[in-house]
Amino acid sequence: MDTTTAALTIHPRRRGAELGDMFGIFFEDINHAADGGLYAELVQNRSFEFDPIDHREYHALTAWETVERGGGKAAVTIETSHPLNERNPHYAVIEILAEGAGVGILNQGFNSGISLTKGESYLFSVYARRDNSFNEPLVLTLESHEGVVHAEASITVDSAEWRKYEVRLTAQDTDVSSRLVLVTTGSGKLYLDMVSLFPEATFRGRPGGMRKDISEWLAALKPKFMRFPGGCLIHDGSLNPDARDSLYHWKNTLGDVAQRPSRRNNWSYNQTLGLGYYEYFQFCEDIGAKPLPVLPGGYNPHRNQAVPLDELEPWIQDALDLIEFANGDSSTPWGSKRAELGHPEPFGLEYVGIGNEEVGEPFFERYPYFHRAIKERYPDIKVINSSGPFAAGSEYDRGWNSAKGHGSDLVDEHYYQSPEWFLANYHRYDNFKADEPKVFLGEFASWGNSYYNALAEAAYMTGLERNAHAVGLVCYAPMLCNADYVNWKPDMIWFNNHQVYGTPNYYVQKLFMNHHGDQLLAVEGSGFSAPQAAAASAIIGPIVLTASNTAAEFYDIELLNRVTGEKRTFSGLSPEVNTMKDLPEGSNIPRVLELGETGWEHYTLSLKARRTAGPKGFIIEFGRKDDHNRLFWELGGWLNQDTMVCAVVDGRNSVLTQSMFSVETDVEYSLVLEVSGREIRTYIDGELVNETEDKLPTIEPLYYTASMELSSGDIILKAVNVQAEAVTAHINIDDNIQGGMNVDVFELSGHNLEDENSFEHPEQIVPQERSFSTEESGFAYTFPKQSVTVFRIRQRVSQ
Incomplete structure (x- = not known):
């Protein structure tokens, strides 16, 4: 007898938001993803253009x-x-x-x-x-x-x-x-x-084309779209279009490869541009993905350089010309250029992104000029705004306010966080509105390529899908990594010059893309155990003052217990710390000042700080358990542009919130850190600059979402069990199904959380497939511990 009490009931007649093009891929030329990777050229430095501007060790005869x-x-x-x-x-x-x-x-x-x-x-x-x-x-x-x-x-x-x-x-x-x-x-x-x-x-036999094996791995994902060509490489460079290290200009990437100028890639190598915009569009077509190009918005946040507003027109025209190149008929100037290259039919461009994870007022001052010009000429093109590289804070808010104010179709969000952050923020988009710009999660990943990372991402992605009313597009990043030229980890696909393997993260993405669905279906859970909330705990632990490649002074330090009124002052400490790379030999200047354990749940730390040398700023660690588990407030981070609050769990960092701030040398700053339970506020010279909460994960008994694939009529149910024990539930289809159902099951399970794929063991973690039939309109299923399961359910057809 079936004694299962937990159930998931799917209502095929209760339709929700359309999923559209939700799950796709992002190509950025990072980790030698193009030259030495997807672009199949086997000769390195084929035109003798390598230069120290690309990498300090390069010269014209490199390789x-x-x-x-x-x-x-x-x-x-x-x-x-x-x-x-x-x-x-x-x-x-x-x-x-x-x-x-x-x-x-x-x-x-x-x-x-x-x-x-x-x-x-x-x-x-x-x-x-x-x-x-x-x-x-x-x-x-x-x-x-x-x-x-x-x-x-x-x-x-x-x-x-x-x-x-x-x-x-x-x-x-x-x-x-x-x-x-x-x-x-x-x-x-x-x-x-x-x-x-x-x-x-090469892939599809195209001369001078793409590496066949890598391309097949990407095609197997069945992505709905591909974002390209970056990434920071689109906006990091000189504003001079003729400079050797200029910003990315798509027009330089067309035509005879011998005529395309070499380019400095901001990931410290040379970019031949053999993989150019025509090839990107063609590749998207070859793998069935809609093209989603991203263009610079006339601002380089890496160098704080902006195109003067009265010189912005050529940059805007580049965006308009790109749309004409993709969609114009052969009678138009740029449509005829596309036809000359071998593609008389339009590529059917629907999306254009302006800017990449931009921060700073100069970008948001320039974005409206692009937006208005594109919408006036091409009102059906969906224009994508930017909200910076972090999940919260003043620049994130600035991006969203800009998008709402100018009517952007989507807002490009980026964040790389710990698996715990993704589990804690499963409900992030529940209250986003359907009538506002949609979320384009253009870059996301948890830190790592283990099975645990993939499991946490899968759970989070059910939340993205469940909120299709507000979330429009999603893509994992980075996508490709040449194992001998690593700029960034984690990455979805790893390769060398003759092998390719997919990470567990890849297989999660593949499951979601291969089983995409067109429209959400109502699905209700009942009889499950309650979500497992982490034990309530405040942020307690030692406080440590240090700096980021900087010499600094800290003084007038006071710690206040806001419950008891107890105060601690710190005298007799050396006021100086120095974390610059080259301390004088025999120096006794400390690298940190340890203020000791508090044990308090509600406290305020106040102090004064001054940078005496160095390029960045200050770091205040708190709630410290060890080097791999701590929180910190950093001032003057990333090119000395940020004030941010971060949480590190098992060595993996999450930026909880970020605002713009630069530290100046020999300027005194009054700093205040307030901690209340797990809520955090920071102040600089009396001004609130950061406000956040370090949420702990609440583990759902099962993460799930259901959708309908209209072309096949298949009901698709995705379910993720992150718990350490199996969960059994009855799957019910609330519809008049005659003759029972056929069910295909695709499942990742049976792995240790730390397991990873590798060149030696490329298929250690891959989904398993099986099928079964039932004469009922439902079935019981046991979801293995720590598993990702996708069902395709269809009515049985009588023979």
């Missing part, structure tokens, strides 16, 4: 080596006097001093080298010229580090002017660490530029 064989001697240099094109002026010159058995250069590729697969073909191309020995071949080989030749071909550079040469090579062996070697004989000089090697088998 290249001189080759001298059989007594050959060569001088390899870089010149710019007779370039292939003015936008990429550098090229390599090989002066043959003694031909021997051949001289030239080799390219190391990315990661361990160039990855070859036996039997596969590779397309080589180069622009070249020479001033002598026009009949001598240029021999191309793909070789192992030991000199074993895996593939060979040759071309004859028979001109003193730049010409493009192409040839196919077929690998005779598999080698993940090969090099591309170019050698010649004769005399004189050989000039080379745009040395390129692509696998012939």
